[in-house]
Amino acid sequence: MTPSAALAKGGHSPEDAAAQREQIEAGLAQDPRAAVAALRDAGEELGDPELFLLAATRARDEARSSRDPELALEAESLALVAQDIGSYLSDDDNYSATDWRPVTRDRAADLAGEAGSLATQAHELAEEIEAERAAAAAAAERARLESLANADKPKRELKPGTGLIAGGSVALAVGASGIGLLGAGIAMGQANQREAESLSLPAELARLEELDRKGATANTLAYVGGAVAAVGVGVGVALIVVGVKKRKAAGPQEQAHVHMSGWFDHNGGGLALQGRF
């Protein structure tokens, strides 16, 4: 049995259609997708562009929140049908020749415009969501490849003796600072001594006592510096020697080396340390 032709029963007015829409909307499911399906079905049965437009709006909104590109394309398709019907009914000849008028002619023209904009928005939304998905897929693929590459790459292992050589280098640096202190103490002491010898006593006795105190401080500085230098250099050299021996024993490919040099001049002294570990 074929569906009966509603046209033969006298047509449809905008008021009838509005009442029907109210009933349809009142009975819509809470689930947005079910509501879109029901509106589409009713729109196809009644040929009402408002129902298509409503379905398209709901589908677009749901597609936007759920990031579903297929639903966004369905929104576009629904909006295009609403635009077709609106465009058809906004034509004077078409409108006056039919008894099927779910909307007024003025509303049909407005509706065609609204539906056209909605179709464009829905299409752009679908493209936007597809682009997001493509970017996410590319990022996931990049992460996968990176994790594969990291799994293949051997972990960097410290060469044998590196810790000893590094520790020795630090100790040498401490020793070098001790040498600096030693040099400074000696230099201060010598300066004080020269000044003390040039004083005329007993007129400058007070200055002599002051120089004596300064000399004692300079001596202390020199003793501490000497001790630190001795311990630092001794420990440093010992650690580096052991470290280099350990590295050489590990294999011929290891090319670690340490080069130390020192200098003294009238301003003081220093220690330079170069190495490759």
Next chain:
Amino acid sequence: MGTLKLLTIAAAAFSALLAPAPDTDEDCGNEVCVYGTGGGAGTWKPGERMSRGKRNKEAKANRKRKDVALNVVLEGGRGSVFVDGRYLATSGDHAQRGVKPGRHEIEVRDAGQVITFGVLVVSRKATAVALVVHADR
């Protein structure tokens, strides 16, 4: 008549006996084809329109005739179909409508662009008619 020719005729006759009798009729123009079952289809008159008065007169004249199931299929593009001023879906549960034999105005449009329009004259003998519109032709 040679033996080979006799065999050929016999094979053709046998094939004709085996083949089912076609129950479809068709009228296929450049852009629109009409197919029908039940011993008739219809004819397509491109570019013709029907006024409201003509539509009412046609409906009145054929009101006692049996409905014919009408489908309109759009190929090679998108658009919406309007039969006597009312939207008809091209797929799904509501893609078929019962119409009376006689003249019906059909328009297919994509937004503001009319793909085709004309009058479909549905045969009284037809039980179902399918109009196929080739939008790409």
